[in-house]
Amino acid sequence: MFQMAKVWVDPNDRVDSVEIRYTWSPVGAPPDFTDGKDEAEVMQVVFGTNPRVRQAIIEIPRYLEGVDNYLLHYHFGGGGQHHEGFTQIYTEEIVSNEVEYIDHEGLLTEVRVLWSVGGWAAPNWTQAHLDGLPLQVPVDAPGHDAEGEGLADEAIYELVQTVPLPRRFVARVWGPRGSRVEYSYQLLRNNTPIEGDEFVHWDNNQNQNFFIVLS
Structure with missing residues (x-):
């Protein structure tokens, strides 16, 4: 596994909390956010930022099924028990x-x-x-x-x-x-x-x- 930072900028001052939910898949495969197949981190406010910036450290594999490149999928939404209002899903290819x-x-x-x-x-x-x-x-x-x-x-x-x-x-x-x-x-x-x-x-x-x- 390795760590990587992800950043979110609040669009307004009414945002209470934000979490990032993420998962990974082989290249060419779609993401699966169902049935606990994803991970989540609450994003922490970066002190002194205006507009307010939030950051989370995520941990993802170095190898997936023995291969050193794969797809990372993630989106942002409200934290806590209610996960409404998530953004679009972003996808990045992880390479080494x-x-x-x-x-x-x-x-x-x-x-x-x-x-x-x-x-x-x-x-x-x-x-x-x-x-x-x-x-x-x-x-x-x-x-x-x-x-x-x-x-x-x-x-x-x-x-x-x-x-x-x-x-x-x-x-x-x-x-x-x-x-x-x-x-x-x-x-x-x-x-x-x-x-x-x-x-x-x-x-x-x-x-x-x-x-x-x-x-």
Whole structure:
């Protein structure tokens, strides 16, 4: 799942409360708002706005039926028990794009991406994967976790060293097609055999953040 902010502007000062109701479907399929198949969030007033702006943070899938693009459907209406006066249904195609970080020096063992759609009201994390990293470790091979939990942490550093330079870390970000996603990288060097030879750094494009327009 990932988070995304949705915004509503009151058309007049008589609006008491507003909620957003939303659901999702495969591309080409119609929305189904019946029998509890949708989600709802009450929209909160953004302080100091005139006309009054309301915002809600919704949570939607990264993958639907194993596919990384699908349709998001939503509409707005009065909050509470009575749901009369809903707006038209809006539909957006949710897509994902890759972002990459290239490690030329071989210092990193892990890269994470902090990202958000249309501003930073709803930040998300994605763990990047390293191209060429051999993740399948035989049971009798060094580095296998004997308790069956997969790869032992101390084996990650050694495995990363087997990938030739430059090393390409790849992550995915999501949002409506055509939307702007801002992101920054958390860069980690961990599980090294030398004490004190670890770090956590940030690359946020000199405080400007990186961005991508989803296509």
